[in-house]
Amino acid sequence: MxxxxxxxxxxxxxxxxxxxxxxxxxxxxxxxxxxxxxxxxxxxxxxxxxxxxxxxGGGIAEIVTDSCIECGTCREVCRFDAIDESFTVNPISCEGCGVCVDMCPEGAINFPPQKCGxxxxxxxxxxxxxxxxxxxxxxxxxxxxxxxxxxxxxxxxxxxxxxxxxxxxxxxxxxxxxxxxxxxxxxxxxxxxxxxxxxxxxxxxxxxxxxxxxxxxxxxxxxxxxxxxxxxxxxxxxxxxxxxxxxxxxxxxxxxxxxxxxxxxxxxxxxxxxxxxxxxxxxxxxxxxxxxxxxxxxxxx
Amino acid sequence: MIISVAxxxxxxxxxTVSTNMALAIDRDVNFLDCDVEEPNAHLFLNPEIEKSELVDTPVPKVNLELCNQCRKCMDICRFNAITVVGEKVLVFSELCHSCGGCMLVCPEGAITEIGRELGTIEYGKTDHITFTHGKMRIGEAMSPPLIKEVRKSVNPEDLTIIDAPPGTSCPVIAAINGVDFVLMVTEPTPFGLHDLKLAVEAVKLLGIPSGLVINRSDLGTRDVYDYAQEQNIPVLLEIPFDRKIAETYSRGKTIVEAMPEWTDKFQKLFYDIEQIVES
Structure with a gap:
């Protein structure tokens, strides 16, 4: 070939x-x-x-509002400034690293895989x-x-x-x-x-x-x-x-x-x-x- | 105001459009060439480079003496950039997205960060233009981090013109995210129209106002014009195919230099954009 x-x-x-x-x-x-x-x-x-x-493709972070206690951990660990002050993830900025998902003390962040094409x-x-x-x-x-x-x-x-x-x-x-x-x-x-x-x-x-x-x-x-x-x-x-x-x-x-x-x-x-x-x-x-x-x-x- | 040309x-x-517009207008401009894979604007603007900087991105470095092979680093990494094999930890730094997750989860403090070179940023000046471009290192796969670095170099008081990379995926998004206006350049051919539609979708997704320049406007069909009308995208400038323009470009000369009668048209292009952004 x-x-x-x-x-x-x-x-x-x-x-x-x-x-x-x-x-x-x-x-x-x-x-x-x-x-x-x-x-x-x-x-x-x-x-x-x-x-x-x-x-x-990989996942994108999604914060479950009802479970979120707004502790700010996710915003601290995110290096891509993808989470704003109201704890909403900007899917364009989210790199899909999942660090916030693993670090959230409440397990309040989902990480659904995305259809990329x-x-x-x-x-x-x-x-x-x-x-x-x-x-x-x-x-x-x-x-x-x-x-x-x-x-x-x-x-x-x-x-x-x-x-x-x-x-x-x-x-x-x-x-x-x-x-x-x-x-x-x-x-x-x-x-x-x-x-x-x-x-x-x-x-x-x-x-x-x-x-x-x-x-x-x-x-x-x-x-x-x-x-x-x-x-x-x-x-x-x-x-x-x-x-x-x-x-x-x-x-x-x-x-x-x-x-x-x-x-x-x-x-x-x-x-x-x-x-x-x-x-x-x-x-x-x-x-x-x-x-x-x-x-x-x-x-x- | 920031205008991206995409x-x-x-x-x-x-x-062609970004450099000619930058040269035609009578005010100070930050010019950022964000096509870091294949930057070309310097060939036309010929800035005097005053400063050059290596840019890197953090990737993990493992101290094996502290590592107890707990595999937490491997588990958190979504990019398969770090893996534990027996007593060893392998880092595939070219796959690393610099999220810092492995360093954060390592309970032994065995992971620190070192730099992976992304490329070089050069800063220069020519007349009223403050010039910055990034040159990605050959072999480096990820351009968005370097593009983001280039974008940091602006004097916010002045107008900024960004020459964006082609496409519609992450490098383009890095070059148009958060700007005030996207000026799209297309040609009236089936390829031009097809790819313009993708670019329009990307711009809409980001909610940025846009306008269109149709280049080689007489080579092709009217389909691009019909589409622009349908989508309410203003056609701000048409540049017909002209062998003289093509030859001028081939030698690294700009249109406004070789054919000064174009200066007014590129000035008007900018004023039209300014009006759209301000309204």
């Missing part, structure tokens, strides 16, 4: 559009949307949901799909990401598929760490802007920290060719394979409006050729083929 |  995770550090560089494009070129694959915070892949994949499961197993035009929806303002996005990646791997094994393509979240924090641990390789989508390069370097450092090989592609490269060249130099310095360049093209917005991926939107264009060329490089990259065997079947469409 | 979807133009 090989897992390719599409990342970027900076948001809005084209992760999801390219994930959908790659998924339509790949065969025998499962797709996973690990951006559980603002999941968008389903808008292109239009999956048919087969199974929905609640995602339960839902996750889905679906069928889509690009293969079976595992995705999720984290509740608004919820924590535990890392846990949900780990869970759906595990489910996606199991689903792929069940179906006899050997490739998992995962659309990752932006940033470098908990959901990103959860989406790359144990992955085979990362594809980092960079835009040629000062922010794009800055954020790529931080993701590259994270990849190094977790010892996961990275590959880099520059999207919207024609917005700044000079920076495109520096991104490719930086990538090479970091031992990351340079996969190629995709031009700025309104086809990404147009196909998104139609709810399709770019290969479904039109037959042929320089952009499509560029993306196809990049996909060939990805599937044939040594990191995905540790025996050094070129994956001809996956290359030829 | 968006569900990443890359819609939060940093």
């Amino acid at each position: 090989r897992e390719l995770v599409i990342l970027s550090g900076k948001g809005g560089t084209g992760k999801t559009s390219l994930t959908a494009a790659f998924a339509s070129l790949a065969q025998n694959n499962v797709i996973c949307d690990a951006d559980v915070d603002a999941a968008d892949l389903h808008l292109l994949a239009q999956p048919e949901v087969k199974a929905t499961t609640d995602f339960m 839902e996750w889905f197993i679906s069928d889509s035009r690009f293969g079976p799909m595992v995705h999720a929806r984290l509740g608004i303002a919820e924590e535990n996005s890392g846990k949900l990401v780990s869970l759906i990646r595990k489910e996606a791997r199991e689903l792929a094994e069940q179906k006899g598929h050997d490739l998992l393509i995962t659309d990752g979240p932006p940033g470098i924090g908990c959901p990103v760490i959860a989406s790359i641990s144990g992955a085979t390789a990362l594809v980092i989508v960079v835009e040629p802007t000062v922010s794009g390069i800055h954020d790529m370097l931080r993701v590259a450092e994270l990849a190094k920290h977790f010892q996961i090989p990275g590959m880099v592609l520059v999207n919207k490269f024609d917005l700044n060719q000079e920076l495109t060249a520096s991104i490719e130099q930086e990538a090479a310095k970091l031992n990351m394979k340079v996969l190629g360049r995709v031009p700025f093209d309104t086809i990404f917005v147009k196909s998104m409006v139609k709810g399709v991926n770019i290969f479904e939107y039109e037959e042929d264009s320089p952009t499509l050729q560029a993306v196809r060329g990049i996909w060939e490089k990805i599937v044939n990259a040594p990191v995905l083929n540790n025996m050094g065997v070129v994956d001809l079947k996956a290359t030829i469409q | 968006s569900g979807k990443g890359g819609t133009g939060k940093t």
Whole structure:
């Protein structure tokens, strides 16, 4: 089982559009949307949901007013200022540590587990799909990401598929760490802007920290060719394979409006050729083929 | 007054809007870049950094000579960050939420606290802008504690503009909780609309007034406009797609620098927000 995770550090560089494009070129694959915070892949994949499961997170403190003697212990032990003077818990501030629950001399604090979101197993035009929806303002996005990646791997094994393509979240924090641990390789989508390069370097450092090989592609490269060249130099310095360049093209917005991926939107264009060329490089990259065997079947469409 | 610039979807133009607004207005501003995972505002504001501080969060340290393996620490920890194995106590500090529960319940006083580095906060200045940003340590998972630290750095007399991280979960909440206004930036595409709806839900949950900037306003559909109208969210500024703006951004230059005719629009954006907050 090989897992390719599409990342970027900076948001809005084209992760999801390219994930959908790659998924339509790949065969025998499962797709996973690990951006559980603002999941968008389903808008292109239009999956048919087969199974929905609640995602339960930790507890949140709830003071039972009738049993509370207002001794103030809970307010003293809470490090998150989550309990106000009238002994009401602010669920947004509550970290779910349960220290007040254990310390309350009257046992007056309940700790009901919270439903933090839902996750889905679906069928889509690009293969079976595992995705999720984290509740608004919820924590535990890392846990949900780990869970759906595990489910996606199991689903792929069940179906006899050997490739998992995962659309990752932006940033470098908990959901990103959860989406790359144990992955085979990362594809980092960079835009040629000062922010794009800055954020790529931080993701590259994270990849190094977790010892996961990275590959880099520059999207919207024609917005700044000079920076495109520096991104490719930086990538090479970091031992990351340079996969190629995709031009700025309104086809990404147009196909998104139609709810399709770019290969479904039109037959042929320089952009499509560029993306196809990049996909060939990805599937044939040594990191995905540790025996050094070129994956001809996956290359030829 | 505190204004947070947020968006569900990443890359819609939060940093563009927050930096240009900060530069356009003619009064002192605290600018806080709370996107501590990927802070970018400094690339556009170029503040002179005057001070840099390491920030850490307390995590337990166990003195095994005092420990009698009673396991109370392990029982209270909801995050599986401390566990007793035979005579040893293992601390998984990266899982620790710094609640202090283990130290509190240890009957032997065997637990003290040491710091886990969250990242760095840098303080600087440029013209009328007092600048602060947090840079999360690579490998650190939790950004909210660092965001909360960055937010402490304000002169309450002055206006504060916060550049928030993308998404709708805990880091965003840490960057918008308790502010006076949330300015949401979106693009009129299906992804933009979908993620805007999530951001609107988060803002409503917190009960904060909000307004909308539509970026690349001519690339997409009218759906975002219809949604804004339906939800009674005022559209305060539209920025059309313009290759010149995109190229300006790519080089780390702001719109108001490269195209001064935009200064008035960003000023008006701020005055409109001020009016909404005061009414």
